[in-house]
Amino acid sequence: MTSTHQFLRRLGGLTLGAVTALTVLSAGAQAETVLKVYTALEEEQMPVYKAAFEKANPDIKIEWQRDSTGVITARLLAEKDNRQADIVWGLAATSLMLLDKQGMLEPYKPQGFDQIKDLFKDTRTDKPTWVGMDAWAGALCYNTVEGEKAGVTKPESWADLLKPEYKGHIAMPNPGSSGTGFLDVAAWLQMMGEKGGWDYMDKLHENIAAYLHSGSKPCKAAAAGEYIVGISFAYPGVQLKNQGAPVEVILPKEGIGWDMEATGIMKGTKNLEAAKKLADFAASADANKLYNDSYQVLARKDVEAKVPENYPADEANKLIKNDFYWAADHRDTILAEWQKRYGSKDAPK
Amino acid sequence: MAEITMTAPRARQAEMAEGKKPPIIRPKASGDDLIMRGCLVVVGVFFLVTVVLPLYALLKKSVEDANGGFIGLANFAAYFQDPALTQSLQNTVSMAVISTILTLSLAFGYAYALTRSCMPARGLFKAIALIPLLAPSLLPGLALVYLFGNQGVLKSLLFGETIYGPIGIIIGEVFFAFPHALMILVTALSMADQRLYEAADALRAKPMKTFFSVTLPGCRYGLISAAFVIFTLVFTDFGVPKVIGGEYNVLATDVYRQVIGQFNFHMGAVVGLILMLPAVVSFFVDRLVQRKQVALLTARAVPLTPKPRTLIDGFCLVLCLVVSMFLLAILGMAAFGSFIKFWPYNLTLTLSKYDFGALGTGGWGDYFNSLRMAALVAVIGTTIVFVNAYMVEKSNGFRWGRNLIHFFAMVPLAVPGIVLGLAYIFFFNAPNNPLNFIYTTMTILVVNTITHFYTVCHLTALTALKQVDAEFEAVSASLKVPFYKTFWRVTVPVCLPAIVDIGIYYFVNAMTTVSAVIFLYSSETKLMSISALNTEDAGNTAQACAMGMTIVATSAILRGIQALLAKRLQRRSQAWRTR
Amino acid sequence: MAEPSARKLYLHIDSISKSFGSFQALKSISLDIYEGEFVCFLGPSGCGKTTLLRAIAGLDIQTSGRIEQGGRDISALPPSKRDFGIVFQSYALFPNLTVAENIGYGLVNTGKRRAEVQGRVTELLNMVGLEGQERKYPMQLSGGQQQRVALARAIAMSPGLLLLDEPLSALDARVRLHLRTELKHLQRQLGITTIMVTHDQEEALAIADRIVVMNHGVIEQIGTPEEIYRHPTTPFVASFVGQMNFFKAAASDVGGLRIGNIDIVAPDASGCGDGEFHLCLRPEDVQVRGIRPDQGNVFEARIEELEFLGSFCRAQLSALQDEAVRFQADFSINAMRDLELVPGRSLSVALPQDRLRVFTSDRHR
The missing domain is CATH 3.40.50.300 (P-loop containing nucleotide triphosphate hydrolases)
Structure with missing residues (x-):
């Protein structure tokens, strides 16, 4: 009864929202520039960012297109010869580097560039094509309820995962389908060295229950009790925990691979001035404060990052010294090797 | 006048005497013929733009290197050296074969029960069996996790096996392919000649003998054609293996891995083309088989009316109960999941997951986009399909053109959605394509969806048109009535039930389509089926279920309205059908 | 006309x-x-x-x-x-x-x-x-x-x-x-x-x-x-049109035709030359009453079977002289009664010359 009532109230709110949206839309029709933004940020983050930017730049309207990192990157590349996006706001830096390799990005140094930490910008050039916003790192999601039931303890490190007790309880993203999966593989190879990394994965492979096709999926599956440990990244785990899932988000103590959300202007955009304004905003302290709602490690030096609710602390110190260029250059060979070693596993063990 | 009639033959005789062959008569085309040919040309251009050129663009990608240079079959060679290929191929084939055998057996039993038994509630069972058509592919995947996953309510049924992998894929594919197989088999089994059974009875044949010597041979073409449809569907399906397949790789997920994971379009195109091969082969075999079907049923056949047989009817009822329970359980689990606060740890019921606006984005707007797209696809698609099928079936002359267009209409069946989507992005977003302005608009979604589901609609329309008297056009011509008037006044009303069926089929599929449009939508034209996928991706499984259920409910309501209208329609505008 | x-x-x-x-x-x-x-x-x-x-x-x-x-x-x-x-x-x-x-x-x-x-x-x-x-x-x-x-x-x-x-x-x-x-x-x-x-x-x-x-x-x-x-x-x-008896025939020594070992006179047979012929006669044209002794083409035949067809009967006949010569004849109900026709009975039949048609065999498709 109550829930029905609630639903009706929400429905009312919805209608109101729709009317407001319509009004805003018709008002927005007067805005001079429509900026087409491609993003892989979470569905619920973008409206907030958009509102903040449009408030600061009333003459620019953002029209955004969101999809998962893989899909949006594939789409940007497929649209290479006839670009639809004006700017990318919130896509993995590794993806932006791919676009950059294809010469698809417009170099631009946003205002406050000197306030961006070195890790978050391309220090090799004076004409950066992308600028970082925040970092997201690999993490483990551990289901406390199922762990207790099965007598599997909470892992604290990558090394823990090799213990026999985890056999058949770990899910991990397939690096061939998922950026997160690749990020983990690249991190292990950098941390443990080429040989050590592959040795580690050989042993880990024995304990893996399934390689899944998306980066957030292992954590979600762990939260739903399908597996006990999911190798994933922090954000979905935190979200699920906020929704009431019995998960712990763990940052393994050896260090974690990471990537960052970044912004880059598409070369050839017809709205270069507006795109630059957005790039400025994306690098601003105000924007960084917004990012802090979801992420702990920010690009700006001058914004004091607080730890978001339920977020594991101390993420910044655990980030490995990630060589993005090395990872990008060796991507194909790493994936081919991975595919050869583990790709043809025909059924989950 | 007399002179003319006299001289002409003489002249001809003279010609013949000189050993000349009589001149070939070149039939003069009537106004009707010209209009029909014009229509065929227009449709031909439509297919050129929506099927041929996009697939050509894809084909081109498969023989190019990363910089667009021609490298022949090097990509294919590289792909065939991938150790995962043999595994994927083997997996794909074995999944397709097992799913085909299972689906075919179940669907045959079910179709037999619907058409040949006297068990109660046949209408209801038929309605239930068509439910999977209404559901986006995401839904059964999620439901299977709820049911058979490690926390699943029915996990014990798997005896320790995991649902992630072949078992899950097979269950999911059977769920999906079942209604397709059922529709074909119901048609095949209802076209039976009572006289054959009377003859078998008179010969005192045992029921088993009758079944194997009359029933099975009578619908063998239906069985073969259903087998190919299922095989093609399972072979190319991407939704089920992605959600529930774990790392059990199949070719369709290989495309996904190449394109979404590694941004390797050239390799994606290669796998896409490989994926099309078996479908193309099965298509030609199917054509061959269909050709033999024609003379099966004579006009004098007496339709079969089943007689009650306690044992067999009872068995049929049990089978139908079990199968429909399975279908309902999957749907019911998804519905249940959409009302749950947090599976499996907080089973409080809530309606909050249906508040799609709560996350702040598209919300119900996506739903209305879906509705708009589905309505446009249903109306425009049905019009194109029916007019085209009419031209192919009823026009005179221009044979090669008609055959070619028929072939084009059959091609989409062999093209998996993600391959079609890729082909569209390459073709329609090329800077030198004058049509590139439709990229990211509603138009391209509508065109893509019409093309994607074209073949089944085309076949339905052809079947309906073949049942219409072949001489209507001849009669109209003799009465000096242009064909389009007869088309509008007679052919369309007579085929109305089939036309409505096509429209609904288009609508339902447009509501659930994902893989073909994922590269083509824009922020303005985001669809609910895509939203559901992204929502699930972001971890909101329950909300994804809710979105899926909204789609199911919409399609179900539409089907309900159709059933009601069909009844009234039959009473009114189809009064002529009743004696 | x-x-x-x-x-x-x-x-x-x-x-x-x-x-x-x-x-x-x-x-x-x-x-x-x-x-x-x-x-x-x-x-x-x-x-x-x-x-x-x-x-x-x-x-x-x-x-x-x-x-x-x-x-x-x-x-x-x-x-x-x-x-x-x-x-x-x-x-x-x-x-x-x-x-x-x-x-x-x-x-x-x-x-x-x-x-x-x-x-x-x-x-x-x-x-x-x-x-x-x-x-x-x-x-x-x-x-x-x-x-x-x-x-x-x-x-x-x-x-x-x-x-x-x-x-x-x-x-x-x-x-x-x-x-x-x-x-x-x-x-x-x-x-x-x-x-x-x-x-x-x-x-x-x-x-x-x-x-x-x-x-x-x-x-x-x-x-x-x-x-x-x-x-x-x-x-x-x-x-194709109507019922028709086809007799296989050959030219005879006397310039006529022979069906089996029965000599037949046919009107348009002259000049046909040698070879195979077909003689045609409709069942209703087989004459059984009022046969003149001089009219020719008369021989004895036995009724093998009778088929009642309402207004008339169709009989299967075979020539006594040559049992291989079999043909059909239609008899009116009157004739049946008058002649007391029953299966097994023999009677004189005539194949009227003006009703016989001759086709050379090579024209027979």
Whole structure:
């Protein structure tokens, strides 16, 4: 009864929202520039960012297109010869580097560039094509309820995962389908060295229950009790925990691979001035404060990052010294090797 | 006048005497013929733009290197050296074969029960069996996790096996392919000649003998054609293996891995083309088989009316109960999941997951986009399909053109959605394509969806048109009535039930389509089926279920309205059908 | 029957051939049809009769050859540019239109006023005997009634030529008999040139002014029903139309013919030369009463079987002289009674010379 009532109230709110949206839309029709933004940020983050930017730049309207990192990157590349996006706001830096390799990005140094930490910008050039916003790192999601039931303890490190007790309880993203999966593989190879990394994965492979096709999926599956440990990244785990899932988000103590959300202007955009304004905003302290709602490690030096609710602390110190260029250059060979070693596993063990 | 009639033959005789062959008569085309040919040309251009050129663009990608240079079959060679290929191929084939055998057996039993038994509630069972058509592919995947996953309510049924992998894929594919197989088999089994059974009875044949010597041979073409449809569907399906397949790789997920994971379009195109091969082969075999079907049923056949047989009817009822329970359980689990606060740890019921606006984005707007797209696809698609099928079936002359267009209409069946989507992005977003302005608009979604589901609609329309008297056009011509008037006044009303069926089929599929449009939508034209996928991706499984259920409910309501209208329609505008 | 040449030529068909791929459905057909005539195309299925009809209608235009209708060359014209009404075997009635709408279908399109169309439809309904049925749908009518609607629709536009493609074959035997008489009356009344395709020789004999017998894409014979029946010019016509006894015969020493070991005198046998012949005689022409001693071709035969066919009996006979000579004879019920014919009985039979027809065997297809 109550829930029905609630639903009706929400429905009312919805209608109101729709009317407001319509009004805003018709008002927005007067805005001079429509900026087409491609993003892989979470569905619920973008409206907030958009509102903040449009408030600061009333003459620019953002029209955004969101999809998962893989899909949006594939789409940007497929649209290479006839670009639809004006700017990318919130896509993995590794993806932006791919676009950059294809010469698809417009170099631009946003205002406050000197306030961006070195890790978050391309220090090799004076004409950066992308600028970082925040970092997201690999993490483990551990289901406390199922762990207790099965007598599997909470892992604290990558090394823990090799213990026999985890056999058949770990899910991990397939690096061939998922950026997160690749990020983990690249991190292990950098941390443990080429040989050590592959040795580690050989042993880990024995304990893996399934390689899944998306980066957030292992954590979600762990939260739903399908597996006990999911190798994933922090954000979905935190979200699920906020929704009431019995998960712990763990940052393994050896260090974690990471990537960052970044912004880059598409070369050839017809709205270069507006795109630059957005790039400025994306690098601003105000924007960084917004990012802090979801992420702990920010690009700006001058914004004091607080730890978001339920977020594991101390993420910044655990980030490995990630060589993005090395990872990008060796991507194909790493994936081919991975595919050869583990790709043809025909059924989950 | 007399002179003319006299001289002409003489002249001809003279010609013949000189050993000349009589001149070939070149039939003069009537106004009707010209209009029909014009229509065929227009449709031909439509297919050129929506099927041929996009697939050509894809084909081109498969023989190019990363910089667009021609490298022949090097990509294919590289792909065939991938150790995962043999595994994927083997997996794909074995999944397709097992799913085909299972689906075919179940669907045959079910179709037999619907058409040949006297068990109660046949209408209801038929309605239930068509439910999977209404559901986006995401839904059964999620439901299977709820049911058979490690926390699943029915996990014990798997005896320790995991649902992630072949078992899950097979269950999911059977769920999906079942209604397709059922529709074909119901048609095949209802076209039976009572006289054959009377003859078998008179010969005192045992029921088993009758079944194997009359029933099975009578619908063998239906069985073969259903087998190919299922095989093609399972072979190319991407939704089920992605959600529930774990790392059990199949070719369709290989495309996904190449394109979404590694941004390797050239390799994606290669796998896409490989994926099309078996479908193309099965298509030609199917054509061959269909050709033999024609003379099966004579006009004098007496339709079969089943007689009650306690044992067999009872068995049929049990089978139908079990199968429909399975279908309902999957749907019911998804519905249940959409009302749950947090599976499996907080089973409080809530309606909050249906508040799609709560996350702040598209919300119900996506739903209305879906509705708009589905309505446009249903109306425009049905019009194109029916007019085209009419031209192919009823026009005179221009044979090669008609055959070619028929072939084009059959091609989409062999093209998996993600391959079609890729082909569209390459073709329609090329800077030198004058049509590139439709990229990211509603138009391209509508065109893509019409093309994607074209073949089944085309076949339905052809079947309906073949049942219409072949001489209507001849009669109209003799009465000096242009064909389009007869088309509008007679052919369309007579085929109305089939036309409505096509429209609904288009609508339902447009509501659930994902893989073909994922590269083509824009922020303005985001669809609910895509939203559901992204929502699930972001971890909101329950909300994804809710979105899926909204789609199911919409399609179900539409089907309900159709059933009601069909009844009234039959009473009114189809009064002529009743004696 | 009036002398054909005295009547006005209406349809002139000149060396029509039609091929479907490598199959030749019509081989150089030539034919003249006169105004007001009722012509039947008769032949077994696959003989090309329907193909010829469809060529005349323009529905399947011939590969080569010329067709003139009323002096106009229509060889290459599409159906809509020709002048004919047509009734198909299926009737092709529009199922969703009423009887009146079906009949008035072409009239409405000519831009006639509603009342005018209605008047004409009523007139046509009266003509075919379907008064008061105008609001019914075809499915609500019997087969015979549907056939009448199709006929009324075909003549509604007063075409110069009426084409009927096996219009009676889908009907019950009784209805068929009844309708064919009506059809003939209607045709007479309207004076419309009519071509009907049929495989039923009895129907053709009963209804046609002239019959065109076709087989394997060629015309075997053209003639009045009586000519076709009495004087078949080819063995095919002889066997296809009516019942016919075929005797295998050879030239005899005495200049006549021999059937088995029976000497036969036949009128047109002289000059046939040596070789095999076929002698034809209709069962009803086998003479058993009033045989003159001098008339020849008389021999004794035994009744093997008798088949009662209502108004007459058909007997299987074999010659006593040569049991291999077997044939049929029709006896009236009167003759049966008078001669006390029962199986096993022998009697004298005569094969009348003026009824015998001789065909050389190599012409027998």
